[in-house]
Amino acid sequence: MSDFLSELSWRGLLYQQTEGAAAHFAAGAVSAYCGFDPTASSLHVGNLVPIMGLVHLQRAGHRPIALVGGGTGMIGDPSGKASERQLLTVDEIDANVSGIREQLGRFLDFSGDSGARLVDNAEWLRALNAVDFMRDVGKHFSINVMMQKDSVKSRLESGISYTEFSYMLLQAYDFLALHRRYGVTAQVGGSDQWGNITAGTELIRRTVQRDAHGVTLPLVTTSGGTKFGKTESGAVWLDAARTSPYAFYQFWVNVDDADALKFLRMFTLLPQDEIEGLAAALSAAPHERAAQRRLATEVTGLVHGHAAATLAERVSKVIFDRRVDARELAADVFTTLAAEIPCAHFAADAPINVLDALERAFGLSRGASRKLLQQGAVSVNGEKLAADAHEIDPTGAVHDRWFLLRKGAREVAVLVREA
Numbered sequence: 001m002s003d004f005l006s007e008l009s010w011r012g013l014l015y016q017q018t019e020g021a022a023a024h025f026a027a028g029a030v031s032a033y034c035g036f037d038p039t040a041s042s043l044h045v046g047n048l049v050p051i052m053g054l055v056h057l058q059r060a061g062h063r064p065i066a067l068v069g070g071g072t073g074m075i076g077d078p079s080g081k082a083s084e085r086q087l088l089t090v091d092e093i094d095a096n097v098s099g100i101r102e103q104l105g106r107f108l109d110f111s112g113d114s115g116a117r118l119v120d121n122a123e124w125l126r127a128l129n130a131v132d133f134m135r136d137v138g139k140h141f142s143i144n145v146m147m148q149k150d151s152v153k154s155r156l157e158s159g160i161s162y163t164e165f166s167y168m169l170l171q172a173y174d175f176l177a178l179h180r181r182y183g184v185t186a187q188v189g190g191s192d193q194w195g196n197i198t199a200g201t202e203l204i205r206r207t208v209q210r211d212a213h214g215v216t217l218p219l220v221t222t223s224g225g226t227k228f229g230k231t232e233s234g235a236v237w238l239d240a241a242r243t244s245p246y247a248f249y250q251f252w253v254n255v256d257d258a259d260a261l262k263f264l265r266m267f268t269l270l271p272q273d274e275i276e277g278l279a280a281a282l283s284a285a286p287h288e289r290a291a292q293r294r295l296a297t298e299v300t301g302l303v304h305g306h307a308a309a310t311l312a313e314r315v316s317k318v319i320f321d322r323r324v325d326a327r328e329l330a331a332d333v334f335t336t337l338a339a340e341i342p343c344a345h346f347a348a349d350a351p352i353n354v355l356d357a358l359e360r361a362f363g364l365s366r367g368a369s370r371k372l373l374q375q376g377a378v379s380v381n382g383e384k385l386a387a388d389a390h391e392i393d394p395t396g397a398v399h400d401r402w403f404l405l406r407k408g409a410r411e412v413a414v415l416v417r418e419a
Helices: 003-010 021-026 045-059 090-104 130-136 167-182 191-208 245-253 257-267 272-284 290-304 306-320 331-340 354-362 366-374
Strands: 031-036 063-068 117-120 184-190 213-217 343-347 378-380 402-407 411-418
Touching (some): 003 045, 021 184, 031 167, 045 184, 045 213, 045 257, 117 167, 245 331, 257 290, 306 331, 331 343, 331 411, 343 354, 354 411, 366 378
Parallel strands (some): 031 184, 184 213, 343 411
16 A cells, blocks of 8 residues: 555545555555535534545645535535535635635645645536536436435435436546646545545546546544534534634543544544554543543644644633633633633723622622632632622732633633723
8 A cells, every 4th residue: 555545544544445546646646636515614623534635645745636616516415415405606605615715725735836736616617518518428427327326326215306416427527627637646535425436537537548546534423423523512613713713622622532542543643653652641541631632732733723722722721720820821811711701891990899790700699609609619810719708809800901710610700801
C-alpha cells in the first residue's frame, strides 16, 4: 500500500478502494478530489472525515482538489436520504458555496503550482446542454446497473424522482470534467458514495479509455451507536457563528473514553506513538481525561486556529476547576465566558446585592440564595462569601469590570459592571 492508504488504514479512515488503487498512489503524485454538498452555509464535524482524507492525501505528496457542488447542489444527492431533498434556490446555493469555500481553505495548502485547488462544479454543470449530456454521458449507463446502486435501491419503495435518480450521472460527469481539466485520476469520499464514485471511474474508462480510482472513508458512529456529530442542540458546525469555538471544544472534550482514542486517530495529525501515550494516560487515570483534552485542543486548533483553541481551553478550565484564580484571567476569557454561561449586568456606580446577583444569574429565589450562603456554597472571584454577606465589594472587580460568581462545585456565572 502507498503511504497515503497506509496512513488512512492505521487511523481507521480507510473503508474501500478500487482494485489497483494502492499501486496507483504508490506510482507517483496523484491529483484526487472530494466533493462537498452546499446544503448549508457551513460544514459540520461529520465533514471532517473527508476533509482529513484530503489533508492526508496532500501530506503524502499528492494534489487534493476540493470540489464544492454549486451545480450538483441544484439536484441533491440521494445517498443516505430516506426522502427527497428540498431544492434550494440558486442564490441559496451560491451563498452556501461561498461559506464552504472559506472553510475548506483552512485545511489545505493552496500555494505553488502543485498546491490544492478549490473548484465549483457550477462552472460546467449549469451550462450543460441536456440533449448533449444524454447523448455523451447517459448512453454509457445501464438503468439496470443504476438501480442496483445503494443510493437508488434504498429509495425504490419510498420513491425517488428522476431528478435525484440522475444525480449519479452528474457526479460521474464531475469526475470526467476534473480529469480533463486538472488530470484528476482518483476520488475520495464517504462510504455512501461508493456507487457514485465507481460510476465516475467507469465513465472515464468508457470515454477516454483511462483508469481512475476511488477510495472511501467510513461513516463514523459513536461507541453508543449514535450518529457522530449530532447533539441535543443539533449539529456541531465548523462555522464559529453557529457553534462557538468554546462549544466546539466542549463537544470533543466530552466524548466517551471509548471514542477518544479513535477520534484522536481520525481527526488529528498526532503521530501513532503520541496517541499510544495518551491511551496509556487514559487507562491509568481516566478521570483526568487527558486524551479528551488533547483531542479537543487539536481539533479546535485545526478548525478555528491555535488562539481560539487556547482560549477555549482556558475558559473550560475556569468552569471546571474551582482552584482557578479569577484575578489572573485575561479580559478575553471573561468576554467568552459571558457569551457561554449565565451572565448578569449591573451598573458600575452601584453596589451589587448578593441575593440579587444569585437571582439574576441562576434564577434562585431569595430563600434558596440565603440557604446557599449559610452553607458556604457561594464564592466571588474564588473568595467564599460569609453567611451574612449583603453586597459584593466593587473594588474586587477583575479588570475593573468582571466578577466570577460560583454556586457549588460546577455552576458558574459572570457578573459585569457596566460603565
